[in-house]
Amino acid sequence: MNEIILAGSQPSPVPSEIFALLALLAISIVVLLILRHYLPLRTTPAYLLVPVFFALWLPASMVVLVPIDLASSAMVDDIDARGIWLEPRALRVSWRITYWLTFSLTWFILPILAEYSDSGYREPKDKVMDSLRANAQYYAIVFGSGFLLLIYVLVSYGHFSESLKSTVMALAYCWGLVLAIYLMGHGLVAIPRKILRNADISGRLRRIQSQAPRVYEQMEDAEMNLEDLEMQVLELSKRGKHGSARDFQDWIEELMDMTNLPESQPSARVLRGSGEASSKNLPTVITEKYMADLTRRLVRAKHARSRYLNEWNRLLEDAVHTQAILDSAASKKLDFGTPSATSGFWDRFTILTPYTRYLWYYRVVPILRIAFGILLGLASACVVWSEVVKGLLPSLSVIRYTVIHHWVGDTGKGQIGFAGQVIAALWMVYMCAAALTSITEVKVWRGRALVRRNTAPESACWYASQVARLSVPLSYNFMTFLGGVYKDTVFYDFLGQLINLTPLGKWFDYLFPMFVLLPVCATLFGLYGKVKRMFGFGADVIDVIDDEDAEGTAYGTGSWREGRDLIERELNGTSAAIRGRRADAASRLAAAAPGSGRGAPVMNIPGARRSTGAPTTPLGTSPTVRPQANTSARRVRAAAGEAEPEDENFFEALGHRVKNTIDTFDTPKWFQDIGQGIKKPKWMTGAGEGSSGGGSSRPQPQGRENSDIRRWFGGSDGRIRL
Structure with missing residues (x-):
């Protein structure tokens, strides 16, 4: 009878279950809004949208x-004081579903879907076959590393004290913790520092x-x-009815529909000879x-064009707003003008005078920024x-x-x-935000980025997999603080x-x-900026701009004055006139070039061709009509007629930077004078006995035209072929 009374007096978990369901519903709405911000929901296929949704929803539910x-498992004296709680069986089922779905999305589903969409x-x-081939190397590294660690466990214990499943879970946690700790350490410093810096309007x-x-x-x-x-696709379409290209006629037409080629190509593109270069890049046999x-590609x-165009437009909008706030100090009035099409929901309301x-x-x-930055700085220190x-x-x-408020006796x-x-x-x-913010700032992820309403499916899957990978290590790492x-x-x-299966894991x-x-120390003391200035990686490392280096320069960028001029020319609409003058100059140079069918070299002017439906800047000017940035890397690349590779690793980037630096050196005068006073032997100059010295370039007699020693090395025109 007493047992029945005690059972009846126990509180019911139904209110807590209702609260938990409402919290999960709110998380679902937030995740849908995030997906709507970065992905076009109507055009994104369901096989991509559903896994990405769960890859974000499951980590958020861990919060x-x-x-x-x-609260459910801690030692409890007063049940009513423990807040929201659930039964142990419900918690265990929830953890199993959350963990194994997250594990599957991280290591199998999302990587395959990412390569499938790419x-x-x-x-x-x-x-599917191409995706499996692309992930073969990834899985070989993962399973190879896991196999070596399994051998370590077997040698240490002689047998598995737990199942193989347990060992796999522990190894996956260790790998996720390595990535989570590094990213969180960077974000714990970067977030409050960015807020504090933005409090200074002029800075x-x-x-x-500077950016x-x-x-x-x-x-x-x-x-x-x-x-x-696009020019390569155009040249391919011209061969679509001939040779091996006939088998891919429908495919080529689809590629033409993807391009933005107008009916008549601009003169600058034709003069530049891009059509000839594109035809040379086409293989003989189309496979x-x-x-x-x-x-x-x-x-x-x-x-990539959409990503950087969006980043440039956002930078212009930030520059306009910041300049307007700074200028309002004199008139004591601030007006941002008509909101642009890319403005947020709250920016379109004009409640304030x-x-x-x-x-x-x-x-x-x-x-408020100073106060919030100090608060987050203290939180990072904690x-x-x-x-x-x-x-x-x-x-x-x-x-x-800060979490445990009710201590029980002296038990700790x-x-x-x-x-x-x-x-x-x-x-x-806050810990998850610090780690995830760092992912968006590190520019070493094969050009992946989150773009408003136009994120690539492969990028969406990759970022979602990183969120799922970091959630479990960060959640368990937080619990160890208690x-x-x-x-x-x-x-x-x-x-x-x-x-804690092995001493190594513990x-x-x-x-x-x-x-x-x-x-934390690397970000706090500007180590990334020092590495960037030392090796000149540009955007290949974390973009850290120090206050004391705001007026300095780095590779591929100019000073803040050059950035100010670029922004002013863009907003004032003078870039169209500059580009028109450059195009006219290129046409005159090509027309004045001597015969033989080859024009004189002209200036490389990208972006001269655009459709009328191109997006506009916040002030209504075309964002695709811009002045050419004057950087050494662009000059070397334009002179060589080469495009920078899409993906560069550490050594490729370093080699390109060194090559560009050497190519821009001017030959010293003392080096040019070497050899001017040294006379060449007659057998090297090809001159007869009447030659006057090493500097003579008089042609040799007809009878001795091929009797030179140079013909042994394959040449007789003043060069020796080795």
């Missing part, structure tokens, strides 16, 4: 599941102007690459593999401190005391209420015990997070 698990083949079967404008030359050059390079591929590669080039808008943006917003001390002195963890354990759950969720959101409380959770029973879990100090 709710971890606090619920902490494949240039037309048939689904060919796309923010200076940094925008303009680099962004402009990247956009022009993307346009040049796209135009070259299916070549068509797939051309399709993939064309799609990538279109997305010009004077109140001035007070808000010029007076209040900088103070996270770093908790990472360092959690293995040796867990009682000194700051996060532990406590219970977590609703306020602690909210604070824990906020800590997890001391012995986390060992009573279902998550620890499901995953934590498997991580020490790795406690000591490796201390290496968060490496990315």
Whole structure:
């Protein structure tokens, strides 16, 4: 009877379950809004949209599941004080579903879908086979590394104390923790520093102007690459009815529909000889593999052009708004003008008057940014401190005391209420935001980027897989901040015990997070900027612009003054006149060139051809009509007639930078004078006995035309062929 009474007095988890369902529904709405911001929902196929949705939704649900698990499993005296809680069985089922779906999306589903969407083949079967071939190397590295670690476990213990599944889970966690700690360490410094820097309006404008030359050059390079591929498709269409190209006539027509070629090519493109270069690039025999590669490169080039065009337009809009805020200090009135088509939802409402808008943006917003930046800086310091001390002195963890408010006696354990759950969720959101923000800033991911309403499917799958990969390590790493409380959770029973399967896993879990100090110090003291200035990688490393180097220059970029001129010419619409004068000069040079059918070299002017439906800048000017950025890399590349490779690794980038530097050197005078006073022997000059010296270039008699020693090396025209 007493048991029946006690059972009836136990509180029901139904209110907590309803709250959890409402929280998951809110997370679903937020994820859909994120997908709508970066992807066209109507045109994105369902086989891509559904996995990407779950790859974002499952990690976001961990922000709710971890606090619920902490409150449900901690030592509890008063059940009503533990906030939102669920039954252990429900928690275990939730963790199993969340973990294994995330694991499958990370390691199998999303990588295959990413390469499938990036494949240039037309048939689904060919796309699948191409995706499997592209992922073969990736899986070989993953499974090879896993096999070596399995041998280590077998040698250490002689047998598996747990199942093979447990070992795989532990290895996947260790790999995810390595990436998560590095990215989170960078973001913990970059986020508050960026907020604090943006509080200075003039400094923010200076940094925008310093970024303009680099962004402009990247956009022009993307346009040049796209135009070259479009011309190659045009030349391919001319051969579509002849030879091996007849088998791919429909495919070629689809490629022509993807291009933006007008009926008449501009004179600058024709004079530049791009048609001849494109025809030379075409193989003699057109194969299916070549068509797939051309399709993939064309799609990538279109997305790259869209990416840099979007980045350039956003930079122009930021420059206009920042300049307007800075200029409002004199008139005490601020008016941003008519909102552009790319403006956000809230930017289209004009609730504030010009004077109140001035007070808000010029007076209040900088103070709020300083306060918020200081707050996030303190939060970053707490996270770093908790990472360092959690293995040796867990009682000194700051996060532990902010989450656990109800301590139980002298046992060192406590219970977590609703306020602690909210604070824990906020800590997890900030840690995940620090890691995910770093992913978008690191420019070493094969040109992948998130573009508003036009993100490439392959990029969307890749970024979603990174979010899924980082969620589990960051969630478990946060739980270790709380001391012995986390060992009573279902998550620890499901995953934590498997991580401690070997002494290596235990020490790795406690000591490796201390290496968060490496990315923190590297970002805090500007190590990335120093490396960029030393080796000249441009956008191949994390884009860190130091305040003290705002007026300096780096490779591929100009000073803030050059960026200011580029922005002013773009906004004032003078770039069209500049481009027209350059095109006229190129035409005159080509017309004045001597015969033999080859024109004189002309200036490379990308972007002269555009359709009337091109997007516009915030002020209504065409974003594709721009002045040419004057950089050494562009001069060398234009002179050599080569395009910069799409994907460069560390050594290729370093080799190109060294080559460009050497090519732009002027030969010293002392080096040019070497050999002027040395006379050449007669047998080297080819002169007769009446020759006057080494500098003579008089032709030799007809009878001795081929009796020179040079003919042994294959030449008789003043050169020796080795």
